[in-house]
Amino acid sequence: MASHPIEIAPSILAADFSCLGEQIAAVERGGATILHVDVMDGHFVPNISIGVPVVASLHKATRLPLDVHLMIESPERYIEMFAAAGAARILVHQESTPHLDRALSLIREHGAEAGAVINPATPIAMLGEILDRVDTVLVMSVNPGFGGQKFITSAYAKIRELNERRQRNNFSFRIEVDGGVGPDNISELVAAGAETLVAGTSIFHQPDPTAATRSLLGLATSRSYQEVREVAGKLSGGGQNDGR
Numbered sequence: 203m204a205s206h207p208i209e210i211a212p213s214i215l216a217a218d219f220s221c222l223g224e225q226i227a228a229v230e231r232g233g234a235t236i237l238h239v240d241v242m243d244g245h246f247v248p249n250i251s252i253g254v255p256v257v258a259s260l261h262k263a264t265r266l267p268l269d270v271h272l273m274i275e276s277p278e279r280y281i282e283m284f285a286a287a288g289a290a291r292i293l294v295h296q297e298s299t300p301h302l303d304r305a306l307s308l309i310r311e312h313g314a315e316a317g318a319v320i321n322p323a324t325p326i327a328m329l330g331e332i333l334d335r336v337d338t339v340l341v342m343s344v345n346p347g348f349g350g351q352k353f354i355t356s357a358y359a360k361i362r363e364l365n366e367r368r369q370r371n372n373f374s375f376r377i378e379v380d381g382g383v384g385p386d387n388i389s390e391l392v393a394a395g396a397e398t399l400v401a402g403t404s405i406f407h408q409p410d411p412t413a414a415t416r417s418l419l420g421l422a423t424s425r426s427y428q429e430v431r432e433v434a435g436k437l438s439g440g441g442q443n444d445g446r
């Protein structure tokens with residue numbers, strides 16, 4: 203059964219860009235082990251955010267790996283640049299390219315981990331042919347483009363389905379969720395099978411981002427939910443339980 207360490211990925215989209223270095227140091231003190239970076243082009247999504255030069259600066263400013271979420275058309279054209287700028291993981295939307303397999307291969311060729319993302323309206327089935335060769339599957343729990351939106355609850359069922367498919371087929375991808383994640387849903391998301399929890403508003407729009415990160419991490423790794431998860435894994439994985 204594939205299981206990855208739980209990680210909180212603060213989304214810098216919600217941070218104060220005038221003191222980004224300090225904001226990153228704050229979440230790192232709170233236990234963040236990866237940083238989520240949202241790249242938007244004003245075409246694939248109705249918003250514009252940051253691009254390659256900011257990723258390059260971040261790479262110099264922090265030792266946290268960068269989880270670069272591309273919400274752009276023709277992502278293949280920019281993969282090499284983002285990898286060269288220091289992205290540790292690059293995630294492309296299934297909906298953004300007719301050549302998802304090629305995009306994922308390109309990411310790996312350029313030395314980054316490859317992730318596939320699906321919007322709330324896209325079923326898991328659209329990723330059926332690439333699940334054996336992807337490092338991360340990111341389930342969007344809001345429509346991409348903006349921070350601070352309400353969590354869409356159909357994400358739970360998708361995460362459960364992905365987790366089941368992963369166990370049944372011995373796939374090794376990590377499950378990530380992005381959008382509207384906070385103290386009210388983080389434990390249930392982990393119980394469903396998510397391991398990388400992206401959080402923007404629920405960290406950076408709080409008075410103390412360090413404390414907010416620490417508290418989300420605490421909720422995500424609380425023992426009872428880990429146990430629920432393990433039991434669920436054994437039941438759906440069909441593996442032998444020798445009672446130990």
Ligand code: DX5
Nearest residue numbers: 213346347349350382402403
């Ligand atoms: C939305 C972005 C998210 C966003 C999450 O398009 O992909 O990463 O920053 O923000 P919150 O946590 O505020 O929903």
Ligand code: ZN
Nearest residue numbers: 238240271380
């Ligand atoms: Zn994102």
